[in-house]
Amino acid sequence: MASTQKLIDGFKRFQQQYFGDDRRLYDSMISGQPAKTMMIACCDSRVDPAIVTDCDPGDLFIVRNVANLVPPSEHDGNHHGTSAALEFAVNGLEVENIIIMGHANCGGINALWTDGGNGQTQSQFIHKWVSIAKPAKDWVINNLSDSSPQDKIKACEQRAILESLSNLMGFDWIRQRVEQGSLSLHGWYFDIPTGELLYFNPQIGAFEPVN
Numbered sequence: 001m002a003s004t005q006k007l008i009d010g011f012k013r014f015q016q017q018y019f020g021d022d023r024r025l026y027d028s029m030i031s032g033q034p035a036k037t038m039m040i041a042c043c044d045s046r047v048d049p050a051i052v053t054d055c056d057p058g059d060l061f062i063v064r065n066v067a068n069l070v071p072p073s074e075h076d077g078n079h080h081g082t083s084a085a086l087e088f089a090v091n092g093l094e095v096e097n098i099i100i101m102g103h104a105n106c107g108g109i110n111a112l113w114t115d116g117g118n119g120q121t122q123s124q125f126i127h128k129w130v131s132i133a134k135p136a137k138d139w140v141i142n143n144l145s146d147s148s149p150q151d152k153i154k155a156c157e158q159r160a161i162l163e164s165l166s167n168l169m170g171f172d173w174i175r176q177r178v179e180q181g182s183l184s185l186h187g188w189y190f191d192i193p194t195g196e197l198l199y200f201n202p203q204i205g206a207f208e209p210v211n
Contacts, residue, residue, distance in 0.1 A: 018057065025056065035061040037097040038089040040082070040164065042068040047103045047190055052197075061089050067108025068100055069132045070164035073171045083171070090173055096183060098168060102161045103190040109157045112137055132167070133160035158207055161187040161200065 018026050028034075038061045039049040049055070049062050063085045071082060089095045102109075112130040115122060136159035140152050147155070165187050169175045177183035187200035189207050198207040 025058065029058050033061065033093065034058050035089075035093060036095050037061070037099065038063070038086070038093075038095045039099045039101055040065070040068050040070060041101045042066065042103055042106060042108065044103060044106065046192060047101070049101060052101075052190060061085075061093060061095060065129075066126060067106055067112070067130050067133065067160060068102050068164065069108075069130065069160065070100065070167040071132050072167050086168075086171060086174070090171075090177065090183065094182075097186060098174070098183065099186040099188055100161045100164045100168075101188040101190060102157050104154065104157065104192045106157050109133065109160055110153065112160075113153055113156055133163050136160040136163050158187075158189055158198075158200075161189060165200075 035058060037059070039053075040063045041047060041049045043064050043066055049064075050060055053060070063082055065082055069082075070086070071080065073083065074080065086098075089098070108126070108130045111123070111126050112133055115127050115131070133156075136156050139159050140147075140156045144152055144155055165185050168185055169178065174183065174185075178185060187207075188210075189198040189200075190196075191198060197210050199210050200207050
């Protein structure tokens with residue numbers, strides 16, 4: 001109960017701030033959410049997008065999954081939670097930005113890196129899910145064979161972000177808006193050991209610190 005009590009105490013502070021001291025923010029959002037930025041982030045407890053970016057409620061429409069991955073656009077009748085959230089954000093909220101935010105020391109990418117390759121044998125769900133980013137692993141193996149194990153993992157974490165950005169363009173309604181200029185796609189990487197936020201700069205083809 002002690003662990004949940006911390007959450008209850010936190011809710012009381014939240015309630016006092018947004019419904020006691022000043023209700024204007026939530027009063028303005030009663031009929032709908034105003035978010036114009038969608039963030040796809042990892043489930044990792046150290047990387048809460050709203051905390052990392054110091055956002056208020058209503059600023060971000062957030063999807064969190066293992067390793068912050070975007071799956072390919074598939075029409076197979078199965079359950080696709082991340083794709084459903086993308087559809088609502090783009091076609092419903094008409095967001096103007098989609099940010100893929102990866103991070104250092106990602107357990108999901110580590111599972112991908114240590115997997116034998118078929119994405120099915122070591123766990124019931126995890127390895128199959130992270131196999132979405134297998135092209136990132138293959139790129140690192142083929143291009144960074146002389147790098148240290150730590151550098152390879154970091155490169156795989158960052159290349160996985162690029163794979164998700166590529167998969168986003170496989171959704172017709174995303175690609176159309178990007179081509180029209182009404183939607184922008186971004187790749188971010190939170191380096192936990194250094195506390196830095198990096199972004200992918202397509203002009204140089206690499207991640208660099210945000211200004």
